[in-house]
Amino acid sequence: MSKIEQFLKDKLQDRKNNLSIRNLSVNNFPFDFCSNDYLGFARSAELKKLIDDHITTILHYLNGAGGSRLLSGNTAYTEETEQLIADFHLAENGLIFNSGYDANVGLLSSVPQRGDTIITDELIHASIIDGCRLSHATRYKFDHNNINDLEDKLKLAKGNIFVVVESVYSMDGDIAPLIEISNLCEQYQANLIVDEAHATGIFGNNGQGLIHQLNLTEKVFARIVTFGKAMGVHGAIVLGSKSLRHYLINFARSFIYTTASPIHNIVAIRSAYVFLDKSDHQHIHQKIDLFRKELKKQSITALDSKSAIQGILFSSNEATKLAATILQSKGFDVRAILSPTVAVGKERLRICLHTFNTDDEIISLVKNLKELN
Ligand SMILES: Cc1ncc(COP(=O)(O)O)c(C=O)c1O
Numbered sequence: 001m002s003k004i005e006q007f008l009k010d011k012l013q014d015r016k017n018n019l020s021i022r023n024l025s026v027n028n029f030p031f032d033f034c035s036n037d038y039l040g041f042a043r044s045a046e047l048k049k050l051i052d053d054h055i056t057t058i059l060h061y062l063n064g065a066g067g068s069r070l071l072s073g074n075t076a077y078t079e080e081t082e083q084l085i086a087d088f089h090l091a092e093n094g095l096i097f098n099s100g101y102d103a104n105v106g107l108l109s110s111v112p113q114r115g116d117t118i119i120t121d122e123l124i125h126a127s128i129i130d131g132c133r134l135s136h137a138t139r140y141k142f143d144h145n146n147i148n149d150l151e152d153k154l155k156l157a158k159g160n161i162f163v164v165v166e167s168v169y170s171m172d173g174d175i176a177p178l179i180e181i182s183n184l185c186e187q188y189q190a191n192l193i194v195d196e197a198h199a200t201g202i203f204g205n206n207g208q209g210l211i212h213q214l215n216l217t218e219k220v221f222a223r224i225v226t227f228g229k230a231m232g233v234h235g236a237i238v239l240g241s242k243s244l245r246h247y248l249i250n251f252a253r254s255f256i257y258t259t260a261s262p263i264h265n266i267v268a269i270r271s272a273y274v275f276l277d278k279s280d281h282q283h284i285h286q287k288i289d290l291f292r293k294e295l296k297k298q299s300i301t302a303l304d305s306k307s308a309i310q311g312i313l314f315s316s317n318e319a320t321k322l323a324a325t326i327l328q329s330k331g332f333d334v335r336a337i338l339s340p341t342v343a344v345g346k347e348r349l350r351i352c353l354h355t356f357n358t359d360d361e362i363i364s365l366v367k368n369l370k371e372l373n
Pocket residue numbers: 099100101102104125127166170195197198226227228235236
């Protein structure tokens with residue numbers, strides 16, 4: 001066996017040994033408590049029809065964009081969509097990226113420069129970490145949601161300072177203390193960047209996100225809104241000033257050096273926003289409240305969360321995998337989140353609630369969780 005094949009095998013064997021090996025699967029358990037399709041948009045026949053109807057109105061329809069946005073891949077429709085989305089979220093401007101991953105990598109790798117400082121929450125998403133790694137700025141982490149630790153790091157910061165948080169954390173489902181963080185940023189003249197991936201569609205009067213709900217739109221330097229979670233489609237937008245948009249068009253490599261989203265996807269994004277406007281914004285919160293109430297009734301401890309993401313800790317890869325397998329055998333699609341995705345000892349079931357989960361399914365899931373104890 002060649003040296004490189006041996007290396008690959010050894011690394012995979014290490015993962016097998018500590019029960020953290022990842023495999024793709026096509027399992028479809030009947031009761032979805034795992035996808036990020038919180039509002040059921042990805043599976044909505046009504047949204048599909050809206051998209052299909054809308055597509056027929058596009059005059060110069062191309063199956064693929066045929067080039068990057070800076071070459072042949074741009075359309076007036078895309079730019080109009082960006083402005084509509086920016087207006088919806090009360091931002092000056094927006095730039096669509098092909099995914100949330102691309103948006104975070106593009107933003108963080110291009111704006112902070114050598115001599116600047118990026119301060120991130122320790123639980124920040126991998127796409128932000130990767131963006132920071134591509135930047136020459138100095139990076140500090142602060143303890144999760146810990147304002148005092150953030151202030152300690154702000155005191156060390158030099159150059160242009162960027163504080164990056166998620167409004168709703170993707171693995172814990174808890175909410176950042178955004179008002180306090182924003183006040184500190186103001187005090188230390190730091191630029192606040194907020195990833196709203198899991199808040200979009202869930203928080204805000206019409207699903208505009210937490211920054212909108214908390215009236216902080218004027219206080220943030222940039223927001224990242226992704227379309228692959230509650231919006232049920234694909235892609236992301238960076239919201240910010242007109243200059244930020246123009247800067248990213250010039251310097252964000254994950255925007256510049258990639259083929260643009262096909263027009264079909266832009267139509268899907270725009271239609272999802274139309275659909276969001278017509279949705280019942282309380283429905284998901286009724287499901288979240290029911291789940292929390294049932295947990296309490298059964299005396300089950302969960303991570304503190306008001307979002308659609310709920311975590312039940314099992315504290316080892318083995319125990320978490322076993323719990324997931326038992327629940328899956330009963331039809332519940334719940335997934336084990338293992339180390340190293342989360343810290344050792346913090347392994348958990350990540351349960352996502354959806355508008356389409358029936359009350360009976362939620363009550364039954366909690367009963368089955370109780371039986372695991
Ligand atoms: C907080 C957060 N940011 C960004 C992303 C990446 O978004 P996308 O799936 O559109 O690449 C995710 C997705 O997992 C996420 O949870």
